[in-house]
Amino acid sequence: xxxxxxxxxxxxxxxxxxxxxxxxxxxxxxxxxxxxxxxxxxxxxxxxxxxxxxxxxxxxxxxxxxxxxxxxxxxxxxxxxxxxxxxxxxxxxxxxxxxxxxxxxxxxxxxxxxxxxxxxxxxxxxxxxxxxxxxxxxxxxxxxxxxxxxxxxxxxxxxxxxxxxxxxxxxxxxxxxxxxxxxxxxxxxxxxxxxxxxxxxxxxxxxxxxxxxxxxxxxxx
Numbered sequence: 001x002x003x004x005x006x007x008x009x010x011x012x013x014x015x016x017x018x019x020x021x022x023x024x025x026x027x028x029x030x031x032x033x034x035x036x037x038x039x040x041x042x043x044x045x046x047x048x049x050x051x052x053x054x055x056x057x058x059x060x061x062x063x064x065x066x067x068x069x070x071x072x073x074x075x076x077x078x079x080x081x082x083x084x085x086x087x088x089x090x091x092x093x094x095x096x097x098x099x100x101x102x103x104x105x106x107x108x109x110x111x112x113x114x115x116x117x118x119x120x121x122x123x124x125x126x127x128x129x130x131x132x133x134x135x136x137x138x139x140x141x142x143x144x145x146x147x148x149x150x151x152x153x154x155x156x157x158x159x160x161x162x163x164x165x166x167x168x169x170x171x172x173x174x175x176x177x178x179x180x181x182x183x184x185x186x187x188x189x190x191x192x193x194x195x196x197x198x199x200x201x202x203x204x205x206x207x208x209x210x211x212x213x214x215x216x217x218x219x220x221x
Contacts, residue, residue: 015209016149022185022192029034029052029176029197032129034079039178039200045069045075047203050119055152056152057109057135057178057200059083066100079107081132086115089131104125110134117148124149130176134167146175148165153180155196162194169195 004118019038028037040053043060058072058080068096069082082104084097098109108130111120114134135142138160142153153175161179167189168177179196181188188199 015050015213017047017203017209019051019053019199020181020185022188023181023199023201025189026105026192026199027197031079034107036079036198039081039198041180041200043072043201044206046074048072048076048078051202051203053078053200053201055079055081055084055107055189057081057110059112060186063089065095066097066104069097069101069106073105078173080105081108081110082106083110083112085112086119087112090116090119092122094119095126096121098131102129104171108132108152111150113137113140117144119150120145125180135164136167140158142168142172142175146172152178154200156200159220162190165191165194165196 023038026037027033036054038053039055039057040048040051041057042048043058044079048056055078056072060083064083064085071078082101084101085094101109106129109123109127109134111134113134113136118134120131129172131149132152132154132156133145133150134156136156138157153168155161155165155177165177165179168175176199177196178198179191181191181199191199
């Protein structure tokens with residue numbers, strides 16, 4: 001039986017970015033009592049403040065900086081998973097960034113795919129929040145990642161994501177998996193069916209949303 005959920009809208013938040021409803025079909029990952037099913041993949045604080053995702057995954061293609069993490073965590077009213085490097089940024093700097101993210105209030109830290117298992121261990125030994133390791137290849141040694149201390153796998157293998165998740169699930173039925181769902185409801189469904197516990201959603205950019213809004217204004221005036 002479908003449960004009716006009352007929903008309240010405000011006049012000033014009609015342009016809120018909403019994650020696809022299909023994401024609600026995942027089991028979710030419960031972290032410190034909070035259930036996470038959807039994560040918005042962005043560092044745009046305006047989008048973060050106007051999105052109904054359960055959490056933010058703040059990973060960006062630059063050297064992680066505490067000032068960026070601090071700005072996102074301060075603005076966000078939902079939990080934040082902070083990228084702390086592991087690719088270009090390595091060694092003790094990754095550990096320090098992870099500790100800083102935890103101290104600022106991050107719910108978890110995200111390590112890039114090239115991160116060595118020794119670095120995962122160092123981070124795991126220093127922080128109490130989940131350590132998320134990104135998986136970008138079907139050849140990743142998942143056993144070694146888990147043994148090193150990874151709490152959650154973040155599978156991002158483009159079109160191969162569902163098949164990689166299925167492969168992991170056969171060997172590790174209970175390991176928590178976050179995964180990219182792709183651009184369509186069909187691709188999200190395939191990712192869910194493969195065994196993902198939570199889905200990352202890439203929202204339209206502020207420029208794209210503004211373009212739609214400006215076109216509406218022009219039609220009205």
